[in-house]
Amino acid sequence: MSALLGRNSMDEKKLFKSLSDAILSYDSAAAEKAAKDAIRAKVDALKVIEKGLVPAIGKVGDKFEKMEIYLPELMLAAEAMKTAMTLLLPLVPKDKIVSKATVAIGTVQGDVHEIGKNIVSNMLMANGFNVIDLGVDVKTTTFVEEAKRSNAKIIGASALMSSTIGSQKDIIDYLVSLKERKKFAVMVGGGPTTGEWSDEIGADGWGEDAATTIKLANKLAKGK
Amino acid sequence: MSTFADRFKVREPRSFMKDSERKKIHDSALDVLESTGIRVMSSVARDSLKRAGAIVDDKTNVVKYSPDLVNSLMSKVPSSIVLAGRTKDYDLPLDRRHHYYTTDGCGIAVWDPKTKSRRQSVLEDIRKTAVLGDALPYLSIYEPMVVAHDISSKTHVLEGLKVGMENTTKHIETESTTTPEEARAQVKMAAAVVGSEEELRKRHYMSAMVCTISPLVLDGGATDAAMVWAENHVPVHITGMASMGLSGPATVAGSLVVNHAETLALACAMQAHEPGAPFLYGSVQSSMDPKTGAYNAGAPETIMLSIGNVEMAKYLDVPCSAGGMGGSARTPGLRQSIENSVLSPPLAAVGCEIMNGIGLADGSTLLSFAQMVVDNEIVALVLNSNRDIEVNDESVSLDLIKTVGIGRNYLSEMHTVKHVKDFYMSTLWDMSTYESWAESGKRDLMDVAEEKAQKMLSEHQPEKLDGARLSALKKVIDEF
Numbered sequence: 001m002s003a004l005l006g007r008n009s010m011d012e013k014k015l016f017k018s019l020s021d022a023i024l025s026y027d028s029a030a031a032e033k034a035a036k037d038a039i040r041a042k043v044d045a046l047k048v049i050e051k052g053l054v055p056a057i058g059k060v061g062d063k064f065e066k067m068e069i070y071l072p073e074l075m076l077a078a079e080a081m082k083t084a085m086t087l088l089l090p091l092v093p094k095d096k097i098v099s100k101a102t103v104a105i106g107t108v109q110g111d112v113h114e115i116g117k118n119i120v121s122n123m124l125m126a127n128g129f130n131v132i133d134l135g136v137d138v139k140t141t142t143f144v145e146e147a148k149r150s151n152a153k154i155i156g157a158s159a160l161m162s163s164t165i166g167s168q169k170d171i172i173d174y175l176v177s178l179k180e181r182k183k184f185a186v187m188v189g190g191g192p193t194t195g196e197w198s199d200e201i202g203a204d205g206w207g208e209d210a211a212t213t214i215k216l217a218n219k220l221a222k223g224k
Numbered sequence: 225m226s227t228f229a230d231r232f233k234v235r236e237p238r239s240f241m242k243d244s245e246r247k248k249i250h251d252s253a254l255d256v257l258e259s260t261g262i263r264v265m266s267s268v269a270r271d272s273l274k275r276a277g278a279i280v281d282d283k284t285n286v287v288k289y290s291p292d293l294v295n296s297l298m299s300k301v302p303s304s305i306v307l308a309g310r311t312k313d314y315d316l317p318l319d320r321r322h323h324y325y326t327t328d329g330c331g332i333a334v335w336d337p338k339t340k341s342r343r344q345s346v347l348e349d350i351r352k353t354a355v356l357g358d359a360l361p362y363l364s365i366y367e368p369m370v371v372a373h374d375i376s377s378k379t380h381v382l383e384g385l386k387v388g389m390e391n392t393t394k395h396i397e398t399e400s401t402t403t404p405e406e407a408r409a410q411v412k413m414a415a416a417v418v419g420s421e422e423e424l425r426k427r428h429y430m431s432a433m434v435c436t437i438s439p440l441v442l443d444g445g446a447t448d449a450a451m452v453w454a455e456n457h458v459p460v461h462i463t464g465m466a467s468m469g470l471s472g473p474a475t476v477a478g479s480l481v482v483n484h485a486e487t488l489a490l491a492c493a494m495q496a497h498e499p500g501a502p503f504l505y506g507s508v509q510s511s512m513d514p515k516t517g518a519y520n521a522g523a524p525e526t527i528m529l530s531i532g533n534v535e536m537a538k539y540l541d542v543p544c545s546a547g548g549m550g551g552s553a554r555t556p557g558l559r560q561s562i563e564n565s566v567l568s569p570p571l572a573a574v575g576c577e578i579m580n581g582i583g584l585a586d587g588s589t590l591l592s593f594a595q596m597v598v599d600n601e602i603v604a605l606v607l608n609s610n611r612d613i614e615v616n617d618e619s620v621s622l623d624l625i626k627t628v629g630i631g632r633n634y635l636s637e638m639h640t641v642k643h644v645k646d647f648y649m650s651t652l653w654d655m656s657t658y659e660s661w662a663e664s665g666k667r668d669l670m671d672v673a674e675e676k677a678q679k680m681l682s683e684h685q686p687e688k689l690d691g692a693r694l695s696a697l698k699k700v701i702d703e704f
Contacts, residue, residue, distance in 0.1 A: 072469065110445065112437060112443060113437060115471055161402075162330045162331075162371045163330075163402050166377040192332050194333060196342055209515075210516065211516070
């Protein structure tokens, strides 16, 4: 540790590598340890994120795209990333925190399926979004109120039942009735949803699966 | 005289798992229910379970069941029931010797073969599927197949049920019920068709699918509805959907345990609430797509899971509607038909009593009329290859073999004239030549099936409900 405290560039590189290795080996405990080492060594937290974590999660994404790894590895990498970020983010000055956008996400009213929503939520977080996870069985009004409160740019509504997808439309209709439709991009997803459904209800995009939802969120973060 | 149900008779089921293996799954599920418990979001179900002796945590809504409690409650379940048609001709005994098929539900889109694209489903699609389902000879049970997007969400389930009841005399299965009020209204509708609520308790004209939420959650509204079904002895297909690797362990046995625990949990809640209420072991498990986590209905693991579900239903000695066709092809056609053809035969052999799934592609979301016709043909092939092999003097025909002797043929024998009538003849394709196929337009099988579907839709006249009963159905919906 004394060597780490010396903070020369070689030591920093070792720290970045240990964080990167933790993400690439899907190891939350190792990510936590590496993040704590970096904090003790007083390395700039933003630099740690940018040099250690972000390239690693990018590599994980590339592996997933090439089908070298599957969804479970992707989830574990996102969790390891989240563990390290939870420790490092509070140390980054607020004016330097650059999230792509805030996303208010939840499973719609009447529906308590949460696995798919949680996958997307974790992956959004790992990909640089500020995520407000509203949980399951979320009322239409709550989606909108929480999105406003958190200054979210994107609302993400998940529905897993053909009997509950109508609540996705309710969110959009409610925004229209408030004359606030343009303030938020609304993306929808879940088993029974389709691209046509998304078009039909006037959503801004449909997330077919977690990976495409991240791409969609990246696009929506830049503007509808 | 043979009955409609006779069409679905199959040979005695085989065992695909050892008793010791089934016991291990069952005991493991009992362990889960006793130590971990299950979250029950319905206060009605929790109260009934608490009265029966379950341990209920009022803060977390987690209910724990002792093995003795499970065994005691499960002993009240009827082991054999008859699913009734609107007329007795269509009654379906669940006696472990039949292999029935339902339409699939509940899709959200309809395939247009001309434009090769999807459109949103509407109430008229439900009417058409009910008429076609009534006409298809190998469809046993009708379930409203799609969501009526042109009807308000408040009444779309009821309107779909009414159209189904109106246009087919076959047994009706309802799905997508999310509130107890919706269940009560449907009970009134089914009672109006059979004569009274008292009669409905005896004649199970309607059954209801209720899904658990894996892992180990019983939803609030759907479970409240299940209690209403139980009160009225509407048989409930308890449909666990634990997905290997996602909402269940990534092994067949592990996912069977999760599903079995959920099934026992809801079945026991029903028995605690209404002793003797009928239920069916009705799982539709699958593996997840490793890349996306999506439901992968056509996977080989789905067959393994379904076989396991049927084995666990047999272990409990309860009626079984586990598994089904209804693959994951994104569009109707070859892949969907391959998956459906592979999914069905092992389940006919193991003893699945009701198979879900005729007519929808893309993980039960996309309706195709042509696929309904193709699936009907697949069912015909499965059933007709799973009959008992009759071995008696007439079938062995020893005298005839001696009489015909060496080098002659059996063509002009009366024995042949009599039995050739039993040969299965496809209703979808014929055995004509390449030339004949080329001359008739070189049509793809799906084109032939679509044409056949449209012809049946234009020609088939289902036995309609009389005006009084129809008015009663309408009244229930108007008052809802």
